[in-house]
Amino acid sequence: MKFTLGLGSRAWRVSWEQAAAAAAVGPGAGGALGSSSLRVSCRRGPRLARALPLCLSGGGGARALPDCSGPSHRRSGARQLAGPRAMEQTYGEVNQLGGVFVNGRPLPNAIRLRIVELAQLGIRPCDISRQLRVSHGCVSKILARYNETGSILPGAIGGSKPRVTTPNVVKHIRDYKQGDPGIFAWEIRDRLLADGVCDKYNVPSVSSISRILRNKIGSLAQPGPYEASKQPPPQPALPYNHIYQYPYPSPVSPTGTKMGSHPGVPGSAGHVSIPRSWPSAHSVSNILGIRTFMEQTGALSGGEGAAYSPKMEDWAGVNRAAFPASPTVNGLEKPALEADIKYTQSASSLSAVGGFLPACAYPASNQHSVYSAPAASYLSPGPPWPPAQGPPLAPHGAGVAVHGGELAAAMTFKHPSREGNPRGRHCWKSRCFALFQPSTMEQCLLVDYHLSRAKM
């Protein structure tokens, strides 16, 4: 197990145990690392290489980095983490502050939550950075995102940018062109907006419209690729609203009724517009909305364990039934479903401060195994936090003791019919997270670790 240990401007790859030790002693405690071969990984090219000599001579004096023998010095991805040997194959890095992170992967929601939480308590970002051992750039980014969107969650990673020139849009462009052959591209663009075919977030650019006119519509006599008589493939006309879960304004009424829809344009929610009233897992109000819905459905009645009744197996489906969403929506279904199943949690973990997001909303399916590591070692103890009073959201040391046996019990939620179904895995795993409600990164990691060992 290797880490890239960054101290100063260094990026050293060290073993997990060494990195954990380094994190435990804190960034200022040099020389605590084990002794063996030193490997330096200059991730940042000349910049880092330039800084390297300085770093090597600074701080805690001579530092010997531990044995780096292993399968490969090449950084591995989280994909290698699955399986029983996940613990041995987990990679991570330690930043300048001694905090552990996984390059390319979001910080656990527990940390993101705590960043926002501390900020709301009036703690300066620089102090938050030091406290949580997260780079100030990251703290700044998370806070900025939170201020902008009300969400602490990371954005959607991966995937392709949804097309804006959907068949429906092309059809309308064709219609406009047929109605007025002299129409300009910018006029088409305005009409798409005016008619509600698109909104400002997914309206094609003028150049795109020109390209459509040139390539797809070129000759109006020719039947286009998206003939009206054909059944157009279901296309999300406003995918960003959903995939990215940002509170973008949408030309949709809160009831899901598409406003100003063009005649002939299907107005189903599956078509475009995911109503912003949908309880997005990324927003405060939507989290609360989920809670309300769960309470209404009685899913939260009883204790925490009872909160996840077998009915919860169809939690996503229940939500889908309660809101206008089409099962035929491609591209929208998965994000929506994952948002449902990954970020649900019981009401008891909701914040009293303002509900950015409960820590246990750790997106298990998205981040699972990334931080798979002995949780106690993952996060260095660091300075006591919070200094005075307990945090309002995630009681430090709440001590969600997660043991394999308990996980096994939790895993009884795993529905046999969903074996092999990623969504099923997401579903039951997310319930495991929700059941234990890890409110700290350690707890998240502990849950995740046991889930990994459970050969999910």
Place this chain on the structure above:
DNA sequence: GCCGTGACGGTTGAA
């Protein structure tokens, strides 16, 4: 010393 920002190396998932 704090903070915003861009470069960078990395991961992810749809096409």
Place this chain on the structure above:
DNA sequence: TATTCAACCGTCACG
């Protein structure tokens, strides 16, 4: 099935 591409991530360094 493998590859490509474009989104995202957190860290780091600069100003």
